[in-house]
Amino acid sequence: MREIIDFLTANSTVFIATSDKGQARVRPFQFQFEQDGRLWFCTARHKEVFAQLQADPRLELASTAKDMATLRLLGQANLDDDMAVKRRIIENNGLVRSIYGAADNPEFTVFSVDHGRAVIFDFSGNPPKQYAF
Template structure:
């Protein structure tokens, strides 16, 4: 699994959930087709009349997610960039997605504007395997670490390991969280008697 595989899953799901922030500072989400894929790039389009278009112009930040039939989920948090060569990209999108002609016949297609996402962080989350499996990747920026870490303040009591719902903690000095199996539920963090476990990542 790598960043490109994650983009390919989103393109194969096609209809992914696409979140933005509106002018009232509230979250918005709708299903959007992922129209094209290139190495490290995912393309989509939307019509200039839509609230979605206005939101992207105001704050070009996207959070995208989709789950395929194997219960593999991908999250992509990306910067959104409007493409300048509108006609070229809309024509290419319609060529590779012929059903678009039913929705926007003839020249009405040029009410659409093309966008690309090629910079951001990716999370892959496989719920179809047991234990669950997660990995993080990034495009043109560092990977963002999330979840929890057990520090050297660990006294080795094993409370975290006994409480973990996914058996994702290994005995050691200190004990270690298997990050790829962690739900980020925070039970170890709450139960540690010496507060040796801390949250990773500066922002939420």
């Protein structure tokens, strides 16, 4: 899990894929942090992605480093509207704070990926590293 967290911390822009009535949907997100083995992200309740994750929590995300090393992660979103996590994000992320203002904004919500499978691969010729968490 440490290598996944380190990769996401260094390459925090990820692209998350969800399903919308059988159609794949992909959009950029920002990895926030890991806490207690949970990978945290945030969004707004009015966005289509939130409705998609409510209907089908399965997701896949990908992130690529400057050297083209790539992380792919398959898991499920846990729509846990944790106020302490929301406060931490607002306090530490100026962009999110500029959008939502405060942790108690009713539109601001968070979700985590608590377990899943991941692979990190590059073009070195070495085999991909696979993880389950």
